Amino acid sequence: MKAGAGHDTGHTPGRGRVLVVDDEMHLRLYIAAVFETAGYETAMARDGDEGFRKASEWKPDLVSLDLMMPNQGGIRLFQRLKADEELKRAGVLVVSAIGGEAFRHSLSLVRTGSGGLLPDVDGYVEKPPAPEALLREAARILEARGAQAEGTLAQDVDAGL
Template structure:
């Protein structure tokens, strides 16, 4: 795995939230790559080869739940651990479960809860084999909200 604990693809339309998640995970030894929405996530996921993906639900172009469904439908990403990190409604939780989301973390969240969740998913990842470093230009148990 890259980084001490692995590589995380953080997908959120809020730059502030992306940076908050990035800083907290990098301080704990994760390598973090970010995307601004689900469409960008799908564009970069194969090059990034993350160990875990975190997705916001409400995003422009392609929301988090539709992104999760597309990731699950692709044999190359179908087993990647996916966590929804969002202000989830009960409907979002049900839809997420129906597309195979692995875990949920409600916003606002405590940084340690985020770190614990990502660590647990990275450790359980079926993609835990060694990753190649990114090129310099590269930019559950079900949990209740």
């Protein structure tokens, strides 16, 4: 695996694309390897700025997102992803050393500051992540996203679009 900002592998139909955003190289490589071994296509970014650029270019189905990063942290990247018309459909799996309750509290404060317009994240796994937890949450998120996409398509068909 390449230790640089991004790593793309061959696409495996039916699995999806996962963008791994984490400032710790060993965790980026580990998380990407877990997803690649399970048949996902992966790309990597080392901070929120690079993560947003990569997401804009690559259009992932899922973003594995650390919260505590330099330059632009994970919560700010989450806000930017959900505000972008093309990227807001990507699922977001937070993978962080911040405990679940502390994370939810931080997100509620950010949500309050944004007028309540910020959606909840799709999933959360505490570091260090077990491979099974990553894959279980990713599958659940992507399945839910697929059902939402099918519902949107059905609505478009019903509306004659």
